[in-house]
Amino acid sequence: MKIFKLPDLGEGLQDAVIREWHVAEGETVAVNQGLVTVETAKALVDVPSPWSGTVEKLYAAKDDTIDVGQPLVGFVEEKAEQSTSVGAAVGRDQPPSEEKPSDAGTVVGRIQQSGQTLGEETAPRTPVHRTATPAVRALARRLGVDLSQHQPQGERFTADEVRELAERKPKQEKEKKRPGKAPAKEASPARRAMALAMSRARDQVAPMTLCDQVDISPWWGEQSATLRLIRAVQEASAAEPNLNALYENDSLSPSETVNIGLAVDSPRGLYVPVLRDVAARSDEELLEQIEDYKEQARETGIAREDLQGATILLSNFGGMAGRYATPVVLPPTVAILGAGRVFQGVVAVDDKPAVRSLLPLSVSADHRAVTGGELARFLKALMRALAG
Known part of the structure; x- marks a missing residue:
């Protein structure tokens, strides 16, 4: 598995809080496609994917705090996938080919050539269109508004639209009471x-x-x-x-x-x-x-x-x-x-x-x-x- 670790986002802090995942395990992503929105040093930052490939594992859940340099996303290793498929095609009982490999070397010794393709460059895919900026999505989470259940008036939701949707929610949903003493909260970013x-x-x-x-x-x-x-x-x-x-x-x-x-x-x-x-x-x-x-x-x-x-x-x-x-x-x-x-x-x-x-x-x-x-x-x- 190829591991992408949380990079230094340039804010001086050594950790970040996961606010929203934009991908799921098993999903295929393109280079520079947004993986996750994190909050660090007062700002919401979208972290893009450094590679194209299939997401195998997400190492943190929403609202988790992770340190810079810790694993963030695991990607399926292309080489492992291909070697498995080649082995299945050949079969255990198939005798090895007697054809001699060609000599591609021009210096001492021989360099073995193979026709096997280990990987294939894929063109970046068009990033998924987001209907709200990270700041507006964060506002929606705080107000308890599920943007996936609504359509923006324009190309993207605005902060005013989110507040209006929050006002439409049933009153009882906004008056949830928490019994007992609230636990101490970790300091915000x-x-x-x-x-x-x-x-x-x-x-x-x-x-x-x-x-x-x-x-x-x-x-x-x-x-x-x-x-x-x-x-x-x-x-x-x-x-x-x-x-x-x-x-x-x-x-x-x-x-x-x-x-x-x-x-x-x-x-x-x-x-x-x-x-x-x-x-x-x-x-x-x-x-x-x-x-x-x-x-x-x-x-x-x-x-x-x-x-x-x-x-x-x-x-x-x-x-x-x-x-x-x-x-x-x-x-x-x-x-x-x-x-x-x-x-x-x-x-x-x-x-x-x-x-x-x-x-x-x-x-x-x-x-x-x-x-x-x-x-x-x-x-x-x-x-x-x-x-x-």
């Missing part, structure tokens, strides 16, 4: 990924944090605070590009584009999806993607490619509580901005006390990569952009 990232930050980063507050009265209550923060990070990164950078192998690499990793809280754990090249995108596009990320974090998880490529981080924790913090820098990024809860404070305006809307800011950076002066100038440019 999202929380394990968060723990791993925090451990890396603790071991690798030399953190420093600066705090200040800025008067945002001119626009507070009329504009999106998150959008203003994104644009302020964009301007501050132009002023101090070394904070919009990656620090790897003792080398600092400033980024040409501002790709903001936006911390999103959810019951599943912390997600940090990326808003790419914010300078090239309109305010409406950014706000729409932020809402999409928030919904995905709550309902389905966020795709792996959307969690990669951040060059600077933003945590708007003030939407819940807290004024100041010491945000944790996640390597290889260099800096993270934390925005606290807006409060009414007394400040001097034209040498007189006045009550104004103040936004607390906390900026952490990796002191291995940038100086305190660079961090202070970044914060100054950030405050100037927010006050305007």
Whole structure:
């Protein structure tokens, strides 16, 4: 049996959770056909088949956790199948052929030739059409919707269609009670990924944090605070590009584009999806993607490619509580901005006390990569952009 082991999916974790099998034992598959959907490091990932052939064994069941390098799928060994069929055709009592094999060698000794075919290359088959993306299938599983019993309105099911189907289910099916105390649950992939990232930050980063507050009265209550923060990070990164950078192998690499990793809280754990090249995108596009990320974090998880490529981080924790913090820098990024809860404070305006809307800011950076002066100038440019 030819064994396909769980590959390293590039998320930093050493295991994955089986969420949905797309093949069954005895089924014939083509190269690159989807075998299974797994969840690792907060993302749902489809694992394709590396070979064409017949599935002999599935080594894990749905919701099992397996380590990278462990057997995932066993394929029928073509050579074994063919040798068996050849033996059956010849028969035990058939005398061996007296025909001498031809000599195909041109150097010392002889190379025996045979007309027996050991294997035959098969063209890849067209992958099975899926009526839903991995994220939508995961949502359907959580809501108890069997998509095989329904037809999508378009080419594929959408998240809204799944929720609508869930609402149609009989009420008693959605009110199942579990008697007794629920057993402790294993940490989700999202929380394990968060723990791993925090451990890396603790071991690798030399953190420093600066705090200040800025008067945002001119626009507070009329504009999106998150959008203003994104644009302020964009301007501050132009002023101090070394904070919009990656620090790897003792080398600092400033980024040409501002790709903001936006911390999103959810019951599943912390997600940090990326808003790419914010300078090239309109305010409406950014706000729409932020809402999409928030919904995905709550309902389905966020795709792996959307969690990669951040060059600077933003945590708007003030939407819940807290004024100041010491945000944790996640390597290889260099800096993270934390925005606290807006409060009414007394400040001097034209040498007189006045009550104004103040936004607390906390900026952490990796002191291995940038100086305190660079961090202070970044914060100054950030405050100037927010006050305007």
